[in-house]
Amino acid sequence: MEPLRADMFDEICPSTLNPFRFGRDKWAALVIACLEDGPRRFSELRVPLHRVTPKVLTQSLRHLEQDGLISRTEYAVPVRRVVYELTPLGRSMLGPIRAACAWTADHWDELLDAREAEITR
Amino acid sequence: MEPLRADMFDEICPSTLNPFRFGRDKWAALVIACLEDGPRRFSELRVPLHRVTPKVLTQSLRHLEQDGLISRTEYAVPVRRVVYELTPLGRSMLGPIRAACAWTADHWDELLDAREAEITR
DNA sequence: CAGAATCCACCGAGATACTG
DNA sequence: CAGTATCTCGGTGGATTCTG
Secondary structure, rough: OOOOOOOOOOOOOOOOOEEEEEEOOOOOOHHHHHHHHEHHHHHHHHHHOOOOHHHHHHHHHHHHHHHOOOEEEEEOOOOOOOEEOHHHHHOOOOHHHHHHHHHHHHHHHHHHHHHHHHHHH | OOOOOOOOOOOOOOOOOOOOEEEOOHHHHHHHHOEEEEEEEEHHHOOOOOOOOHHHHHHHHHHHHOOOOOOEEEEEEEOOEEEEEEEHHHHHHHHHHHHHHHHHHHHHHHHHHHEEEEEEE
């Protein structure tokens, strides 16, 4: 599994232009995206989510856990490690999420146009 | 086109249990649902959305309009009427929305269980 | 009828600093 | 390493009252 890139969410995410939201809070969708390829450690998640403070990231992870979408596993040896992973329930969300993302990609220009027309009005 | 029922969204909507959200604000998804079958007047929308104050409903409608998802048309005769309608862009969202709603319906019990397990912990 | 104006409470989110 | 503890601030959503 490849490491997550630091610029994974630069520029566009999260944008208010996107009319779809997943999870309870602002960063939930990005966390889910990070976990698509497999389990990740807290510090691994912090790389692409470097604009999120640890407090807020923890909050988001707790919410996802409370909703049964991710699981949290703690190891003490050889060093302290906490691993987050999509549950089967969380993984089953990926289908509708992909449908929504495809729609957004297809209509991004229209969304942009609508917002820009509003500004110049 | 049938009138919208007053109990259309009673009981469950909007629930924090649902991990999908459409539009920018709390009520956007319900407005879209109301417009699925065709154009509706402001006062028609107020029937199923009776728990939403007119100010907040107007806000939500304005947001949807700014995002190009609905259109607003005003008539003065014979009486004042303002009609809201899904744009083609808004209508094209219905596909992914249905996918998300189907997922939620399929996994509602699991979502409920996860939240309840959290409470008793 | 279709809102606008005003005021207010809450909560999500961020900054900063600290810890088992 | 993986978080907590405070504090703060702004924005969303709601109650109430008023209007072209």
